[in-house]
Amino acid sequence: MADSASKVCQNGRREDDLNREPGAPDLLIRNVHVATMADAGEAYGVVRDGLVAVSGGRITWVGAARAAPRDVTAGVSRTLDGEGGWLTPGLIDCHTHLVFAGTRADEFEMRLRGVTYEELARAGGGIRSTVTATRTATEEELYEASAWRLETIAAHGVTTVEIKSGYGLDVDTELKMLRVARILGERVGVRVSRTLLAAHALPAEYQDRREAYLDLVCETMIPRAAADRLAHAVDAFCERIAFTAVECARVFDAAAAHGLPVRLHADQLSPFGGAELAARYRARSADHLEYATEAGCRALAAAGTTAVLLPGAYYVLGASRRPPVDALRRHGVPIAVATDLNPGSSPLTSPLLAMNMACVLFGLTPEETLAGMTRDAARVLGLQGRLGVVSPGMCADLALWDVDHPSELSYWIGANPCRAVVRRGTVFQRDSLHGTR
Ligand code: DI6
Ligand code: FE
Numbered sequence: 297m298a299d300s301a302s303k304v305c306q307n308g309r310r311e312d313d314l315n316r317e318p319g320a321p322d323l324l325i326r327n328v329h330v331a332t333m334a335d336a337g338e339a340y341g342v343v344r345d346g347l348v349a350v351s352g353g354r355i356t357w358v359g360a361a362r363a364a365p366r367d368v369t370a371g372v373s374r375t376l377d378g379e380g381g382w383l384t385p386g387l388i389d390c391h392t393h394l395v396f397a398g399t400r401a402d403e404f405e406m407r408l409r410g411v412t413y414e415e416l417a418r419a420g421g422g423i424r425s426t427v428t429a430t431r432t433a434t435e436e437e438l439y440e441a442s443a444w445r446l447e448t449i450a451a452h453g454v455t456t457v458e459i460k461s462g463y464g465l466d467v468d469t470e471l472k473m474l475r476v477a478r479i480l481g482e483r484v485g486v487r488v489s490r491t492l493l494a495a496h497a498l499p500a501e502y503q504d505r506r507e508a509y510l511d512l513v514c515e516t517m518i519p520r521a522a523a524d525r526l527a528h529a530v531d532a533f534c535e536r537i538a539f540t541a542v543e544c545a546r547v548f549d550a551a552a553a554h555g556l557p558v559r560l561h562a563d564q565l566s567p568f569g570g571a572e573l574a575a576r577y578r579a580r581s582a583d584h585l586e587y588a589t590e591a592g593c594r595a596l597a598a599a600g601t602t603a604v605l606l607p608g609a610y611y612v613l614g615a616s617r618r619p620p621v622d623a624l625r626r627h628g629v630p631i632a633v634a635t636d637l638n639p640g641s642s643p644l645t646s647p648l649l650a651m652n653m654a655c656v657l658f659g660l661t662p663e664e665t666l667a668g669m670t671r672d673a674a675r676v677l678g679l680q681g682r683l684g685v686v687s688p689g690m691c692a693d694l695a696l697w698d699v700d701h702p703s704e705l706s707y708w709i710g711a712n713p714c715r716a717v718v719r720r721g722t723v724f725q726r727d728s729l730h731g732t733r
Contacts, residue, residue: 320371328378386455462493
């Protein structure tokens with residue numbers, strides 16, 4: 297195992313001086329196997345019988361325990377005994393809409409009786425019905441309604457979550473959603489990356505005034521979200537029931553003018569040129585992609601855009617067209633996986649179930665799926681180099697699992713083998729992480 301240790305640790309330099317913080321480590325994680333997810337050639341970037349040292353919230357050493365230099369272990373103030381379990385990067389759920397009020401269980405029942413998601417949207421339900429509930433809720437009510445969802449995701453080994461606005465569709469409510477997302481992150485202790493999704497649906501009061509709504513998005517909402525540092529990125533829903541590629545391009549131009557990176561809900565329900573548009577704007581991600589074409593996948597690869605696959609929505613909507621996984625692989629597009637937690641098409645609060653679905657429904661391998669919830673998800677949020685891989689210099693956001701192999705994270709259905717998480721170097725045992733549902 298010295299080989300894998302040196303692969304992870306050396307990078308051509310002497311093992312004992314790499315990214316070492318001065319002073320003793322303040323956390324040593326021992327008696328673990330590590331799925332580092334480092335792209336080092338070996339599946340999962342595995343280090344068996346490993347040791348991880350953490351200092352000042354950062355990983356300072358990773359390798360086989362027996363290869364650890366003495367000063368890595370000397371003077372440590374706290375030890376976490378992995379009891380032979382597996383340590384991975386903390387999971388990153390890079391696409392959620394988890395701040396909202398109300399539910400759409402009534403629409404769920406209607407869809408079971410045969411009404412489609414698009415029919416509900418056209419009849420004024422769907423996203424618009426959540427908009428009504430979210431506008432009505434106070435900031436405190438919205439926080440209370442959403443906290444259990446973030447806590448539940450966090451209890452499944454997630455240390456970073458992206459949360460979108462998009463159920464406000466007016467200036468005050470869009471900004472309210474982003475503020476609630478920020479407060480949730482602070483209080484629950486999870487890193488929250490916030491995305492303005494004002495171009496999610498056309499609000500009823502702008503029914504025949506599409507341009508006027510886009511003016512509001514581009515000239516008021518994006519500038520305000522940027523100025524108040526409430527958004528880290530801008531997203532748009534490019535679809536027949538939402539916005540055209542030309543309209544989304546306008547939103548992207550405004551985002552660029554305010555220095556915000558972009559993402560796109562692309563080609564989910566119909567072939568709509570979404571992947572090509574995302575690539576043209578060098579979007580961080582193109583999400584869903586069920587109807588993306590071969591040319592679209594090629595364009596994503598050339599642009600360095602990550603594909604985000606969302607099997608929860610595919611499952612809930614009873615979709616039959618899978619995203620073009622083979623084409624994405626062939627062209628070398630990085631693939632992330634996320635819950636898409638939202639009240640309409642994906643009321644999915646388990647990232648592990650999303651991983652299982654990505655394997656069973658979309659044909660990803662368990663290793664691709666774990667990379668999609670760690671390393672590749674970090675790229676989507678612009679956090680590669682800080683998160684998503686267990687290696688020296690990276691933030692000490694980690695998850696410890698009671699499993700015999702990391703493929704089990706995709707294998708069990710409905711289990712939660714998360715034993716503990718480490719957030720910025722601080723250990724939280726599972727009992728302290730719980731959703732209220
Ligand atoms: N695609 C989605 O999966 C969610 N939004 C989107 O653009 C669904 C949102 C909802 O139905 O409430
Ligand atoms: Fe979504």
